[in-house]
Amino acid sequence: MLLASRRKVNKYFIAGLIMTGLAVFCGILGFFWTPYGTSAMSDDRFCAPSPGHLFGTDNFGRDIFSRVMQGMGTTILVSVLVVIFSAAAGIILGALTGYFGGVLDEIVMRVTDAVNGFPSILLALVAVSVLGQGRINLILSLGVVFSPSYIRIVRSEYLRLRDADYIKRARLMGVGKMRILFVHILPNILPVFGVSVMIGLNNAILAESGMSYLGIGVQPPDASLGNMLSDAQGFLQMAPWYALAPGLSIVWLVLGFSLLSEGIRRFGE
């Protein structure tokens, strides 16, 4: 909020903050407490949304709101870990290739060229089919798939700052290479990097829910927004709320993060 008080607060930022704040709160809460047990079945099948069951119940009589909370938590957790993994890889490889150039740079650039512009969900599918299914492998696969875009962004920033005057001075003063890379340059690329992290988070949410929808991501009985949607699809006529609840939650999350990133971007201008 420090940022917000210094510059003009914009409505994108506020709307995004409220939307993501609510979603993250529900998701984190979902790890510890949900109104009903997430796999507790009951005889109240296909109840329409009511005060007792906010989003209704599903084909096993499970409370959909509780499952959405858990699914939201899973989706956010997986996406955040994916972004941390790929952003870390991006910073390390991007810094080394951008600052030093050379053979490593050539190799890394050719590989990212090949990976970039390739449908990310397809690559992740391949990675999962090699590594096997499950939550950890999903995070690893998506992490690898999302790294190249971060590498490119970080690399171009390091390339730009490599010959800046203050870096030249630091070099002359005998500052160590690692210190220049991660103490002198890194803080200066964070504004640019921050926006791409937010966009990456969005893509990770979409990819995770897409893969879980296809049955290749998070596996049942763990609730994930994607696999809830694919379960719900068979009951569309009978219980449309079953599909709407997880689907709209994904939209809510993605919209919230994209408004937030738009808001942050406008701070920078």
Added chain:
Amino acid sequence: MRYLAKKLITLIMTLFLVSAAAFLAFQVIPGDVVTSILGTEATPEMEEKLREELGLNKPPVVRYFDWVGDVLRGDLGVSYRYSKNMNEMLPVAELIGGKLPVTLWLAALSLVLIVAVSVPLGVFWAKSGSRVMDAVLGVATQTAMAVPSFFLGILVTYLLGIVLGLFAPGGYVSYKEDFGGFLRYLFFPALSVAIPKIAMTARFLRNSMLTEMNADYVRTAYSKGCTKRRVMYGHVLRNALMPVVTFLGMIMAEIVAGSIVVEQVFGLPGIGRLLISSINNRDFPVVEILILYITFVVIFVYFFVDILYRMIDPRISEK
């Protein structure tokens, strides 16, 4: 020309990299294919015979080059999972052949929808200049971009299929039987793939037009006495469309990916569903060929867009 040659070399290198990665990745996976085909009760002799037949007894690198050679000659190998009958394995080419048109038509129809809707929408948006319209379209496109295509598919199924009864969900008609009915059914999946991209492209075109409207040549055109209409369509739109062509080429990969996911929602028998089931069944020869094929389509589209871009904008090739 030199540029073209350089591009072509990159293209071939990418294909080589992807094919090697796709092939070798599946060699390190634990689990024996032979056991999974024959079951655990097969005799060692039977296993040895099948191994020989599938070429699994050679080292991976040799097998890779054998495989590439076969693929280049048009022999795509056999599926581990599906078979024609007890004694004959089903060639991958036959398995894919019938499904390919479904996915290609879906992607093509989506692209047509994207262009047909987003260009007029973007132009209208750039021209309108009203604050209310700006806000409405801004919110609408931002929301449309946040909807993943598979959820959109479910929404389309529910709203247009079940509530309004415009089509019968799951009522896919094969293109071999009734091509018109096939396209009619395909319209709805294509809509699901297209809507988020329409929002993106319209926003992109609008921004591109707003930038162009401030350019010097626009003032010149006005001062020469051109009408607003002529300036808009003859000058601004022409220039603003160029980056849009590149943009469309870039999202082509996503359209293909979107088609693959949406096939699952609408029960279309395309290569997307085949890919998913092959991954689940560990039918690697099919997965390898599909990856190679999709890669080929995607990089060919990039290549094509690049050339197209050079043709419509001579400024680039002079550099």
